[in-house]
Amino acid sequence: MIIDCHGHYTTAPKALRAWRDAQIENLNTPELGPKVSDLKISDDEIRESIELNQLARMKERGIDVTIFSPQASFMTHHIGDFNTSATWAAICNELCYRVTQLFPKNFIGAAMLPQSPGVDTSTCLPEMRKCINEYGFVAINLNPDPSGGHWRDPPLGHSYWHPIYLEMIALDVPAMIHVSTSCNDCFHTTGAHYLNADTTAFMQCLTSDLFAKFPALRFLIPHGGGAVPYHWGRFRGLAREMNIPDIHQKLLNNIYFDTCVYHQPGINLLTEVIPAKNILFASETFGAVKGIDPDTGFYFDDTRRYLKAVDGLSQQEKEMIFEGNARKVFSRLNARFPA
């Protein structure tokens, strides 16, 4: 079985965006609507949005299951207040839940949280519990910068985040650390902010005692870990300067990297420097890069192809990356998809 641990509902019917636009228009007058019930999306519309897109690609590429969450760039936690985010997260999660119900063999959910800059993170717990316990989701997406490129909330080692960590452990779910749209003109969303956030999150973990405090915590750092594997020597050296003799011991029982790296040399490097046990297959298909690479004739985001071509991995290691590691990190997967 091949499990893609990083998919977003980027192809949701247009009514979703229209609803969000209306919500933003009435940010200061929410009594003018829209109501949650104003959003009308039929099962047929959902089916079509998936069958023609994500599911078609999964079939072409032999991918069995995708861990599926609301569109990351659409979370925009910086907009409005907690109530704005709470309503919006509930709508987006419910839509993903419907996808998982319509395609129960191919999709399982990961929850967007109703984060809002500066707001106590325990406000996220009801939505989180609903998604895990009622919708059968297996993970959350945690935005380390709800301010959207201004980085005004505390780093991940800070107690600000503890309510979410405690609940993750209680529910036995991992978090993918994933920012949303940048509203800072300096950062292009998918070309700079996403990758920067991955590197930043890794370094926040290295400089904190987070995993000593919460040894059961599991973080997936997406986009191949940002700049981290490419600069693995730098990070190993920085760790030693901080009197952390073994970066593996400090971080690699808790941190995992996905394979959303869109060329062969990048996947080669990732699998050369990061232990196979810490790598999870992912493609983020219908994400930042949708086109075909003219140099290869294949989709940039067809990461399965790159992984298959890696020389330095054994068959057993490839199976770990394609399936086994996901079953460990997203442990709730196993109930729905027995090995």
Next chain:
Amino acid sequence: MIIDCHGHYTTAPKALRAWRDAQIENLNTPELGPKVSDLKISDDEIRESIELNQLARMKERGIDVTIFSPQASFMTHHIGDFNTSATWAAICNELCYRVTQLFPKNFIGAAMLPQSPGVDTSTCLPEMRKCINEYGFVAINLNPDPSGGHWRDPPLGHSYWHPIYLEMIALDVPAMIHVSTSCNDCFHTTGAHYLNADTTAFMQCLTSDLFAKFPALRFLIPHGGGAVPYHWGRFRGLAREMNIPDIHQKLLNNIYFDTCVYHQPGINLLTEVIPAKNILFASETFGAVKGIDPDTGFYFDDTRRYLKAVDGLSQQEKEMIFEGNARKVFSRLNARFPA
């Protein structure tokens, strides 16, 4: 000849830091000092700080010349106002100038600018001209985020930066795009902020018409280009989504990457995906990572060793990376060091 294009005076005598501390203490009462003349550093102190450190390593590694600028993390442009930065930059540049006078065969300067957040960049021009014309410096360091991790100034494509670009072209010098210390708790300075800034700067160039407007502009993106080469497929794909068919044509006549990547797999990837003509040798020795890699027994920052070991480069390409490219990008080098 081997030219290291990325060195900072990180080993300056302690009196320099004490002077800066005193300046910061009297930020609001500059009339209380310190005066520039209060800083006393003898030639012997400078000699010792270089001979025991940078020069010793250069000799061990067979590096002939280092392009040498004030310590990057020490620029801290976010502190005080323009006058604060102007005095501090002048002091730091003069100290580097003295290094280049004491060791004229081994060091040539690159200027720190007296940037200050939100301040018109034409205020930097007198210091820039002095360094190039009087001190014989061959480049500038340009901080794309003088706010120190808050990214409050405009992106590099904005006209805010044009006065500096016009002067760079007039003086025929390149800029290394290098941030300083992060005062945002989210970003570790050398583990996150530096690498993020490299990626961010590259993306700012991709999304602007900067090099169409200023075809003679030359940027060196340090630290191996941040996350860029590792995600080269992503950047090529993003460019195509923006209707930029050829990222090489758009950026690689103006952007260069250094080799400050501290392990063999990273240097292998850099040299595999980025054309040799766009790579310049550098080590940033006595920078972020000073220790020895226990896995190899050699210094993490001994990047010459990694480059020598790369299989995929011809001897001619290696010579370009070690010397020829630096002579093109830092064209003023040639007057002092004829080929």
